[in-house]
Amino acid sequence: MEELRIEANGNLGPIDSSRIPRYAGAATYARLPRLDQVDKADVTVVGVPFDSGVSYRPGARFGANHVREASRLLRPYNPAWDVSPFENIQVADAGDMAINPFNINDAIETIQQNALDLTAAGSKLLTLGGDHTIALPLLRAAAERAGGPIAMLHFDAHLDTWDTYFGAEYTHGTPFRRAVEEGILDTEAISHIGTRGPLYGKKDLDDDHRFGFGIVTSADVYYQGVLETVAKVRERIGNRPLYISVDIDVLDPAHAPGTGTPEAGGITSRELLEIIRGFRGMNLVGADVVEVSPAYDHAEITGVAASHVAYELVTLMADNAMPGSRHKGGTGYQAQSLGQEVRRPAGFAAATKE
Numbered sequence: 001m002e003e004l005r006i007e008a009n010g011n012l013g014p015i016d017s018s019r020i021p022r023y024a025g026a027a028t029y030a031r032l033p034r035l036d037q038v039d040k041a042d043v044t045v046v047g048v049p050f051d052s053g054v055s056y057r058p059g060a061r062f063g064a065n066h067v068r069e070a071s072r073l074l075r076p077y078n079p080a081w082d083v084s085p086f087e088n089i090q091v092a093d094a095g096d097m098a099i100n101p102f103n104i105n106d107a108i109e110t111i112q113q114n115a116l117d118l119t120a121a122g123s124k125l126l127t128l129g130g131d132h133t134i135a136l137p138l139l140r141a142a143a144e145r146a147g148g149p150i151a152m153l154h155f156d157a158h159l160d161t162w163d164t165y166f167g168a169e170y171t172h173g174t175p176f177r178r179a180v181e182e183g184i185l186d187t188e189a190i191s192h193i194g195t196r197g198p199l200y201g202k203k204d205l206d207d208d209h210r211f212g213f214g215i216v217t218s219a220d221v222y223y224q225g226v227l228e229t230v231a232k233v234r235e236r237i238g239n240r241p242l243y244i245s246v247d248i249d250v251l252d253p254a255h256a257p258g259t260g261t262p263e264a265g266g267i268t269s270r271e272l273l274e275i276i277r278g279f280r281g282m283n284l285v286g287a288d289v290v291e292v293s294p295a296y297d298h299a300e301i302t303g304v305a306a307s308h309v310a311y312e313l314v315t316l317m318a319d320n321a322m323p324g325s326r327h328k329g330g331t332g333y334q335a336q337s338l339g340q341e342v343r344r345p346a347g348f349a350a351a352t353k354e
């Protein structure tokens with residue numbers, strides 16, 4: 001079958017869903033071309049089928065393909081930014097990494113090497129699927145590409161700064177303690193967002209604080225709202241090279257049932273998408289969306305949420321790549337909006353390019 005794609009500015013975009021039904025054919029993220037169908041990519045989407053680091057329900061090894069399937073309904077124009085991300089930059093799907101499920105050390109090495117290979121020619125990386133163990137090798141690669149420690153925003157119900165499980169150092173509950181120990185994070189500029197749920201003890205927070213993490217709890221997002229959350233985060237991170245790691249369990253189980261370690265009382269998908277939109281102009285160098293476990297999903301709720309989160313992250317990368325902001329933070333709704341159009345946090349204008 002011929003692939004009828006949208007093309008603009010020399011970028012090969014998604015299969016045109018007005019000419020080929022969106023439910024037809026093999027799934028790539030957002031129906032974008034495969035990496036082998038383009039000369040170069042500005043952003044590479046890659047799946048990480050790995051879940052050998054989980055402490056509870058398995059299944060995140062199937063996450064990437066679930067997100068790809070759920071991403072068929074994404075459309076090419078993002079009105080919340082007034083941006084068509086796939087026109088601005090070339091985004092392509094590199095398929096899945098081939099990872100050893102029986103040897104975590106080997107898996108981590110492979111993920112790090114693949115991440116370095118995929119970014120060697122200057123592409124940014126957005127990874128889908130996998131359990132949170134994979135953030136460590138992805139951060140190593142991102143820090144190497146950035147030439148030093150990087151800022152990080154970690155959306156998660158959990159801290160993931162625990163020490164070991166059953167004596168194992170590399171698990172989905174420990175990546176960020178390892179990352180701090182390895183000196184790959186800029187500890188002046190790291191924060192969790194959406195934290196909640198029972199811990200093992202107060203020491204968990206004492207350790208986490210010592211490592212340098214700030215925390216915006218799920219309750220903080222509720223009480224202070226999206227705007228203040230974004231403002232505080234922007235103040236802490238500034239223009240540093242930033243990695244965003246999204247554990248889909250940051251969302252309430254009502255918004256993301258398909259995950260391995262669900263915790264009640266999470267943020268909504270609307271809040272998460274709006275917080276990311278508030279990061280316009282920030283220096284995003286890489287991102288992941290992890291812990292999607294399709295066997296526990298219903299009606300693709302989690303897959304759809306994850307596919308939209310990834311879409312906002314790609315839009316941020318694409319918006320930054322534009323030569324000068326055309327929109328100064330506006331949305332596509334502006335001309336006809338009966339709502340509150342100007343709702344941008346302090347610090348937003350300063351970081352938005354002229």
Ligand SMILES: N=C(N)NCCCC(=O)O
Nearest residue numbers: 055132158172173261291
């Ligand atoms: N990274 C995720 N999703 N979960 C970590 C939970 C660690 C624990 O079971 O205590």
Ligand SMILES: [Zn+2]
Nearest residue numbers: 132156160247
């Ligand atoms: Zn996590």
Ligand SMILES: [Zn+2]
Nearest residue numbers: 157158247249
């Ligand atoms: Zn989590």
